[in-house]
Each structure stands twice: as C-alpha cells, then as structure tokens.
Amino acid sequence: MKFSENWLRELVEIKADRAQLAHALTMAGLEVEELTPLGESLDGVVVAEIVAAEKHPQADRLQVCKVDAGQGEPLQIVCGAPNARVGIKVPLATVGASLPGGIAIKAAKLRGVESFGMLCSAKELGIDNDASGLLELPADAPVGQSLAAYLGLPDASIELNLTPNRPDCLGMLGLAHDVAALFDSHVKVGEQPAVAVTGHAQRGIRLEAGKDAPRYLGRIIEGIDPAARTPLWLAERLRRAGLRPISAVVDVANYVMLELGQPLHAFDNDKLEGDIVVRHARAGETLKILDGSEAKLDPGFVLIADQKVALAVAGVMGGYDSRVTDATRNIFLEAAHFAPAAIMGRARKLGLHTDASHRFERGVDPELPRRALERASELLLSIAGGNAGPISMAENLADLPPPAPVALRSARLARVLGVAVPDAEVARIFTALGMQVTTTAEGWQVVAPSSRFDIVREEDLIEEVARIFGYDNIPTATPAGALTLAVEPEARIGELALREQLAARGYYEAVNLSFVPAELLARWGFDDGLVALANPLSADLAVMRPALLPGLVESLRHNRARQQERVRLFEVARVFAAGDPPVETPSLAIVASGTARAEQWGEPSRALDFYDLKGDLDAMIAWGGEPRRWSLQTDDLPGWLHPGRSARVLRDGVTVGHLGALHPQLAKALDLGPDVHVLEVALEPLLTRRMPQARAVPRHPSVRRDIAVELPEQVSWSRIEQTVRSTLGELLKEVRLFDRYSGKGVENGRKSVAMGLILQDASRTLTDDDADRCVRDAVAALEKTCMARLRG
Template identity: 40%
Template sequence: MKLTLSWLKDHLETSATLDEVVETLTRIGLEVEHVHDPAAQLKDFVIAHVLEAKPHPNADRLRVCMVDAGAGAPVQVVCGAPNARTGLRSVFSAPGTYIPGKKITLGKGVIRGVESLGMLCSAAELELSNDHDGIIELPQDAPVGAPYAKWAGLDDPVIEINLTPNRPDAAGIFGIARDLAAAGLGTLKTLPIETIEGRFAMPQRVTLDFADADTHLAPLFALRLVRGVNNGQSPAWLQDRLRAIGLRPINALVDVTNYLTFDRARPLHVFDAGKVAGDLVVRRARAGEELLALDGKTYALDADMVVIADDNGPESLAGVMGGEHSGCSEATTDVLIETALWDPTNIAHAGRKLGISTDARYRFERGVDPAFALPGLELATKLVLEFCGGEASDIVVAGSAETPPRQLRFPFGETKRLTGLDVSRADSAAILTRLGFAVEAGDDDALVTVPSWRPDIEGKADLVEEVARIVGFDNIAAAPLPRCAGVTEAVLTLLQKRTRFARRALAARGLVEAVTWSFVPKEQAEAFGGGGAALALANPIAAELSDMRPSLLPGLIAAAGRNAARGFAEVALFEVGQIFLSEDEKGQKIAATGLRRGLALPTGSGRHWAGKERTAGVFDVKADALALLQSLGVATGGLQIVAGAPSWYHPGRSGTLQFGPKAIIGHFGELHPRLLQQLDVEGPIAVFEIILDALPAPKAKPTKAKPKLELSDLQPLSRDFAFLMDRAAPAGELVKAVQNADRTLIADVTVFDVYEGAGVPEGQKSVGVAVTLQPRDKTLTDGEIEALAHKIVTDAGKKAGARLRG
C-alpha cells in the first residue's frame, strides 16, 4: 500500500513531520516498509539563470556559460547540451553535489582547458525521466536560487506500508488517516459526501441471477449512467498522485476509479455504455465462456467464477478485472459507473486460478466496507461530473448492502489481563471511539458496536489489540518470567537434539552450512527417486521449483556448481533439513547431507606445500559420515558397510550404511557422471546422506558400562603388513580379522595402501594395513611380538582369505 504525504493530509489535519508520521504508523501496526523522498536526493539542486552562453574556444559542441545560481557572483560552467543558451533558466548543481542519474559526486573540473565550477542538469541526470538530450528548461518566472525540488512540487514523500491481510480498511488512505488521528497525530477530516440527484431515469436494468444458495456471491450491485461526458486527461494533480504510487494515468474516467481505490479502499468499474448491449446480468460464468480482459489476455472462465454480462456475454470478471470490449477510451461519451459487493473467498479463488493480480482483487478478497458501496458511487459521480461534465441518471440497485450490526461485550479489565497495560476505562472508550467504534460504557465493561469497515474484529481480544496498539506496545513494561524451582526437564526431542549436534559436528569437520530450496524441478526430483504426483506443488512460486525435494543433494550440487562457475572449485558443503519421500507425515524425514568437490588436502582446501594434490573421493565422505554417527552417539559396533547405493551414485565408488537389510541409515560415495551431466555440473563430486530419523535411539539403560579411561605409560609400537586377497573381497573383512587377533594388545588397525598391478597375481589385490600395538603391563619382547604377528597372519587367512605378500 503506497501513499504520499500530501495525499494523507487531504484527510488528516496535522503538523507532524514525515519522521513522526512514519514512526507512528509502524508503532500502531501499519509497518512502514520504505520511504522515498525525492526532495532528499534533489536538495542541493537549485534554479539558475544562464546570463551568457558563448562557444568554447577549444571545442565546437561545448558552450561556456556564466550562471547566476542566486549565491552572489556568477559561476562559470562548461555545458555540452544543444539547448544551452543565453537567458535560459535551468537546474544547477554546484561542486560536491551527488548526481543520482550518473551515480557520481560532482567536482571542480577543467574541460578542454576551461574551468567548470558546476553543471546544468538534464532530467535524466536527476532521474526524473529518460530525457538526456538537453538540459531542463524552466519558465522565465522560476525564482533564481530557489530549491528546484520544492518549486517543482517534487517534495512529496511516498510512504509504502507492508499491510497485513486483517486490515482491509487500511487499504485506503482515509483509513490510514483515521488510525493516525486515533493515535493523536492530528484530526480526521470527515467531510460529508454529496448525494448527486439523478436528472433522468436509468435506462438499463440490473439482475442478480443466482440460486438461493449463491446469493452471497454478489450481495449488492449498483449502476449509474452519466451521459455526455468528455473523457480527456484527468487533472494534473490527480495524474501526479497516481504516478507517485506507481500507477499509469489512462484517462479521466479510469483515473477516477483508480483514485478512489486507493483513497477510500472502494474499487469501482466503468463501462462504455455505448458498447454494452442490453441489460446487465450478474451471474456465474458458463462453460466455454471467455473474456478478453483489459490486460489484453483472453481468459477461459468456469462456473466457479462470477461475471457481469450483457446480451453479448461476459463484459467483466467480477471484482478482478474488466473486459477490453466495454473499456472506456477518449471516444467514450456515455459511461456506466458500477459499484458492488463480492464474496471475498470467491474473488480470491478466481484471481488465483487465472493468475490475475489487481488492486481491485487485493481489496475485495480482504473485504471492503459494505456501507461505503453507494457513497463511493456518489463520490465517483461527483468527480466524473467535475472532470468530464455530463449529467447523471438515477442509481439502480440490485441486492442490499445492509448488514446487521456486530456488537461485542468488552470488559475493560481484559486489556490489563492480556497485555499488562493499565488503561483507564475512559481512555479505552475514547480510543475505540476515535477508531470508529460505537461505545456504550458501563462501570466495568462496555457494549461496543463494530464499524462496517472492520471485518477482522470478532471478539474481545481484538478490541484489546486495538486499544494496545494505539497506546503503544512499547509501553508494555518488561517483566522477567518466573524462575522455576530445580532443574528444568529437557524439552527437545531426540531428533531435535541430533539435528543440532549434526550441524555442529559437520561444521567442525570443515564443511560450510548451506540452506537451499525445499522445492526442485520435476526432472531433478525424478533423478533422486521422487517426482510423484502427490509431491508436485499446486501453486509453485516458480516453474523450476515445482516438486518437493526427495533429497538434499539437488540443492547442494547446484550450490557447488555455482561456486565452481565463480572460480571456487574446492567446496565442502553440508545441509541438515527436511526431505519428502511421500505425502503423509511419515514420509517427511530429516537428513544430514554433505558434499565435497575438488582437492582434499591435509590443510583443508586449495593448494598447499605440505601435501600432494588429491581429489576428494569416496573415502573422504565415508569418514565424514562415520564421524557424524560417532558425534551423535550412535553405536557403530553392528554397523554394516555394503557396496553399492541408489542410482544417482557411481556404482563402483559408493556404499550403503545399514544395521541390517531393513535398517538402512544412509549412503556415501561419488555421484554418477551421467547425473552430473544432466545437472550440468562438472565432477567428480563425493557426497554422503544420513537419515537422522532412521538412526537407532540410544538404550535407556545401556547393557554395558562405559569403560574407564586407560592411559598406558608404555610406548605403543606399529607393525605393517601387506596381504594378498581376492580383488572383489572387501578390505573391511581383513581389518576385522586383524583386529580380532588380540583385542587386548591391538589398539588400532588402518588400511594405508591398496595396490593392483605388476607383481600382484591377476584377480587379486595387495592391501597394506598398519597395526598399532599398545602394551598394558610390561614392554613386549621380540618373541611376544613375533607370536602376535604370526597369529595376525593366521587369522587373516582363516577369516578373510588373505595371505601375507612375499
């Protein structure tokens, strides 16, 4: 909702400054989102008189001008505008002035050997228009030295309010003025609306053609004919106001309806009476009917939509947009002015279904003041007669705008109980009265009649809010919550805790958190196992965000691709968020997903002298996934790592994490090259996915006590072994066999090398493992070490089918 300060003051008698108005609006719940004050950026531009303009001695297209800017002695300005001439009055900027159209601060200069101490400006340089062919030309009576913005009427700030849906009354500037007056910022101007007496009978009839169950779709429709109009341009002041709030002036008849839409929150519509065939009927649209609307598009209508039709068919989509056929032009001589009440829900559904967003729809779907429907028609008639001439007919009315008054019993003590504000009975009644409520006050409560323009007021709590926002929520005293005795019980669920811990753990491993869209294109959803009709959005915010994501990977892969395109090839990202596997509640899961692309070095990312370049791969993300499980306190004793993963992973460089075939908790590995080609992202990229919902919960009473910390005083030692084993055999089986050779002395077993090639038999591989031995009671002798090494080799052969490499 936009308005100008001068427009607001048409309805509010006030001496408040712009800052005071803005502060008060936000304080009473009409949050100001933006203020554009053109005078602020044009404050240093003044009206100047060109005393002399002579050719530049060193340039044919430049002129040397002596300029009187009202500051005493004339100043010399070099100007290249073709219309720079002696006697011209224009706009001058001195050195140090910021030029908005050029985004520069003007300084003193020397142009082709001649000093220039300022600039004569074009409209484009002041961002007033796109005209940059010459400098601004002003009338000869323009006062020299006066601020240009004030003289030109450009000192009217535009205020933009972020209007909440429950305040349809504030969709009109009069309603905003009412709120400011109630807040003590001035006096509301309530001039009576003149009733225009009809000079002749209305020749056309209006019919509401609805079944009894549908009468709510159009409670009221009223029409008036004004004949003999001269539909030219509207007055300059009206055009300026419309332009200031972002509307394009069209002609006087249309401009009047747009003006009242914003001035009084009363949308109206005008028909060219000469293009309307027969009487008007308000009804549901019929199958197969279409409307060529004022935006030049043709819309297919259905029976859920309400139209205004004549003998030729629909002429307007009720409450949303008029038709092009009966639109008013400069050739219009007879005009039908329409005012109506429409069902808000029906208007919202129709506008959303057709994708039409208009100022009329915005107001009708929130609810307009039913009591102002006919006065709004009278006000529109007055303006049409004033701007276009002509004579008006009687008003023909179908339906009724009468609604029973809504009355609420309001206990004055509710304000203190709900907000903590101690507002007296007299002040509460006065605030509600200034807001337009009728108040019959008693000793402890009041009978409050809700005004017709406030459909959002439904109970006494709403009245408390009205009182509190005018008094000021900032006047509510801060009070600490009572401290609970003892230690409070945990309020986070296990899943909520794991979600928090997962973010911390992955960030600690050097991954950077990303937050991506929950929506993905359909082809990406299908590529990651989703794309079902149940998870397609009915009203996507963009065509490429059409489906709920079945995985966090599409967003992370896209983020990695964007980073690579901007020169950041090495990225490590993670996201913890929701994924959607089906439409029911159980199909919504929380996943922790990580991605590594580019170099994997001991120091993190980028080139480094300390290590050879190595691309991050399957084992890096496997380590990330296992570290995440460990940080979450998940016991990994029974964890199985199985080769293979879903189709979007590389079939030979991926794995599945599970506690059994039916207890899969995640996957890791490199992404399939075909998928990366489909997403237009260069690889390789390694990722992991852990479903936090699938992780087993910790046992309430652990079966084993946590072992005590043992720190040996004896030096550990390490022995390396190289085993030959079947090429298809997992190295994990070998590690498990070596570990179980002696769980007391063997502290750690790690794979440090896997080799295939010369010296290794066909179909086999060489696996190097480092075994760390930790003596407990005494230093190990050579014999004991050799005996343990022999047992390691023996167990590796029995349990993993491995033999010591010669």
C-alpha cells in the same frame, strides 16, 4: 496510500498540526513515508486571464501577453509557455510575490520588453511536477481571486507505507476512523443516501465463480454528458493523491476508490449484450485489456463477461473493447466483492500492478459495494447528468465472511502491555475504530467491522489498544523472572558439535533455500511425495525440497564453475515430505569432489573415492559409541546413485541414508565430472549417543584365532562381520580384518578375506577346545550364509 491532508481534515476533526499528525500516524503503525507541502508561500499569486497575446519582436519562443488580474488595467507579461493563448485562465505571480524555492517576482525587461509579473506552471507553484506549460484553470475561475483560496491551499500530500494487514486504510474513510481514535474525535461522514432512480434500464447478473466472487452489483446510468468536466475540487484531490484527472466517469470511479477503498469500473453499456456473468476464465482464453496488451488467461482468473465475450479481468483491469470513450453516453457501473485469494498474484502474472488489484488482493470490505455504487452515482449525476437505473445485485451469502466476536481479557491486556489501561479508554478505542463492544466479567467481547480482516484473535485487539493508546505511554521495563536453563541430555550429541566435527574434517557448511525447482527434482527422480507451494516466490522456487542433495550439489557445481577444483560441503537442515501437515525430517548431507587431500608434499595426490566419504561417515558413527548398529548394503539403490560405487546406510536394519558416487547420467546432466561423491543420512540416528558404563577389567585372558576364507567378490565385509558376531555371540569381543586378496590362486569373481577373532569369557579361561569350536561354528555359518570356504 497517498492523500491530501486537507481532505482528511474535512472527514475528521484533527486537534493537531501537520507534524503532530504525521508522528501520530507513524506511531500508530501507519508509517508516513513522504510528506510533501503544496502551495506554500503563494501570497501575491492570483487568478488571471490572458486577454491578448502577440509574438515577441526579438524572440521566436516568447509572447507578449496582456493579462487581466482584476486590477483595472491589464498587465503586460512576457511569457514563453507553449500553451499561453488568449482566453485561458492561469495563475499570475504579481510583482512582489515570492514563489516556493525562493523565487522573488520583480518587474523586468525580457529582450527589451517590460514584464510585470510571471505566469506560472504547476511546478513553479509547488503544487505538482508538471512543468510542460502554464497551469490552466477552469473557465469559471474568478479573476483576481487569490489562487491559494481558489485551490484550497496550502495543503500537503501525505504518502503512507501501509502493511498488508491494513487494507481498510487504503480508503480515506477507513483512515479517518483511525485518526478519530488517535485524537479522540469523530468521523464527520454519515450514511450514504440512495440516489433517486429515474431510469428503468438494468441487466441481470449471474455468479458462476463460487466463493471467488460472492457479491456483484451494477447499475445502468443513461444520458450522461461525455463532455462534462471534472470539478476543480475533485480533480485537485485526485492530483494530490497521485492520480491524473482523465474524464468525469473515470475520475468519479477513482475518487470513490480513494474515498471509500472500494474499486469501481464503468463499461460502455451500448457495447454489452445480455446479462453480466461473473465466471472463471477458460483455458487459453485471451482478452485485450485497457493498456492495449493481450492478457493470456487460465482458469485461475475471474472474469466479468456478458453473454458473448469477456469484458474485464476481475479485480485487475477492464477490457479495451468495452471501455468508456469520449462518445459514451450510457454506462454500466459495477462494484463487487472478490475473495483476496482469487485476485492475489493475478496482476503480477499479467505483468501489471493496478490500484484495484492492490486493494482486492489485500481484502476489501464486502459491505462497501452498495455504498460505493450509490456514492459514485451521486457524484456522476451531479457532474455529468443522466438517469440512474435500479441497482442489480447477485450474492452468495454463504461465501461471505461472517463477523466473529473476539474476546479480550482485561488481565491479559494488562499483562502484555505492562500498564493498566482504563476500561473506559479501552471501550472508547474500540468504539472509535468502528467496533461493537460488549462488557463481560473478564473484559470485553468485540466484533470488528467487516473492513478489519486482521482482527481474528485476542492479540490483535491488544495491538489495537497499544497503538491507539500510544506506545509512548507504555512504560519501558526490563523483563523480570527466573530463567530455567535447558539441560543438554548426555545421550544426545549436539548439532553444533557435529558441525564442528565436520568442519575439522575439512568441510565447509552450506545454507541453501528450502525451495527448489521442480525441474531439478525431476532430473534426480524425485517425483512422488513432493510438497508444492500454493503461492511460490517464483517458478524456480515452487517445491519444498524432499532431500538436501539436489540443492547442495548445485552449490558444488556453482563452486566448480569458479575454478574451485576441490570442493567439500555439508548442510544440516530439514527435508519435507507430503502429509497433513507435511512431514519435516532433519537431515545431514555431504558432497565432495576433487582430490582426497588438499595439495601437499607428504604423499602422492589421488582422487577422492567411495571409501574416503565412508571414512567420514564411520567417524561420525563412532562418536555415538554404537558402530555395530550400523551397516551398509549395496542392493535396492535409488536411480541417482552409481550402481557399483554406492550403498544404503542402515541402522538396526532400517535404511536411514545413502552413500556413494553420483550416477554418470545424472552427473552428465548436471554438467559435473565423474568424481562427485555424496552422502545423505537422517540426522537423529547420528546424534544418538550410548552412555559409557563402568565395568570391571576381565580377570580371564582372551584368546585369538585367525581364519582365512574364500568367498564371492560381492559379499561385503559388513555381512561377514554380522554373520560371525551373530554366530559367536558374547564370546566374541572383537573381529579384526587384517587381509584381503584376489588374484593368482583365487578363482575369478571371488576374494580371500583373513580375520582375527578375539574370544573371551568373563567367568572362566577359554580352552583350546572352546576356541576351536568357535572357529568351526564361524566357518560353518560363513559357508551357509556367504558361500565361503575355508582356505588352507
């Protein structure tokens, strides 16, 4: 938001100089980003008229001008400006004047011709950046008058860096209320009177965009003078706000937008047909907009249209074909309220950023359209004449945000701020900000004006009191209080300890965004239960990740593309699944590729395989002290895993993760080699730890029996172990796998497994008969469930 300091001082009395004003605005949360003094040190600069101009005898680009400065005899000035000509009025720096930048004006000879002063551009005067030629003044500018007095100088252009929650300060009136509260003053602007209706033309209005456009007003003004010139005072305020004057109609619309914060738009009424329709765009609809480009629209856009064609992209930019031109005599002037969500991101989608979209996507006061329309009509009629027709209005009151009272407790205010603000001062602050205040037993009941979208809870009111009362007036104090130390439960392993263990095993931690491209997830086969973002940062960050591996594998691919042949990464973070609200689950993911061990001399190099990653998982499982609750199964695998080199990870029979090599087709699609192995498992089961319990050393000895069985190749060791343990129960203290064989002497598709059974009873010494019975039971169970047979 950029504005003129003098303009602000006309709206509200400010008992402070420029530096104090800038400091107060910044401390109130309205950060002054830039302050540019305008027209300083213009003593000796007056309004002058060029009455004669001849070519310089010794220079092609110079002219010898006779200039009337109101001093009797015309002054001779040598000038090189391309627009210097007879009849125009321009600024003249007389001999003895000193311009901004330290330029002292003296009588001089230029190529042998005497010059008694200097005709100036806006840049030389320090009031604009335009140095293309002399600053041309209006024809009615009084010759000889001080230029500073004529232009209302000195002044300053102040630019604020407003936060998105303060759209009310994108208009001078809203800013004036804040300044009035800061300096215990009052805003000088009253209610806006309605202009006299002298015309009869009007158009019907239909609202068909639902809650996206709940209010729309318009008025026809006939017979305006298209050649009418914008008054100097209005043009100067636009310039000092960073806008170029264009034409009376456009300048009035821009001025009212700056003054009140309500964007307006004017159509050439003669180019419209029938009623005005506010509707959503149709799929594939296009519109040529004011900058000459073709806007490609979709049903997410709101359009202003007539009976036949679209006229404007609502809240963003008007259409080219219905624009106001130098020949326009009849206009249709509109003012509307659009829901911020309906405008948000639409300008960016078209590659635009306009003053209107900047305001509408943050929120414009829904009560402003009528006032802005009357104000614009008043200015336009006074500048360009014409006859104003009656205002046409359509609105859906149910879709307009109703004012909601917010309670503020005085005890809560004092506790948060750490200082007791007098009740009278609190009431004054809220009243000065345009809020309705009612005193209650506990504090105040406050209704914010319709322009303050940011006032929704008690903390918002506390913030208003703090920034207007002044942060400098709130004492600095060190917080006091007893801190309760969090006790880390012994039955849970800390996440930091888990990270340290993985780092000790040679892994590097990665941190990836929680947002991933939908196309990447489609490659992995993640199509169901996704959480899509309503307003993503970009198309590549449109979905919340349902798993850590897609992003982590991209990190591995990024490293592999940079000559890192051995990559080992892990990530501990949350994944997201659809729900109301979405379900967040902490997870651990590991990716690894390259050789099993870093380059060294102690043993031959070999490629990483499934069992290396399984060993890392076993180490984490063992840390919890309950490895028997975990198992692996090779059935029902997701499509992104290799069907013969992968497994599901189960805890207590419930799948909690997956482990193995990437599917060759996925690895090829991701431009990866066949050696990428991955693991993803839910984090909480890994962090659960069994508490150690003291037990007496068994008094009775253990017995070992070794057995070897032949069984199908696809039967996993975990299934064998579970079968033996469930059969022998408490008598089996340990089962040890000490041999696996396949080849000569064993049928194709089968293998031989040898294991040692460690048997022990806490109450007695086991006999040979007890041990032999356990062996028979174990073999029988293996024959039944694993298709095994005892080897001789």
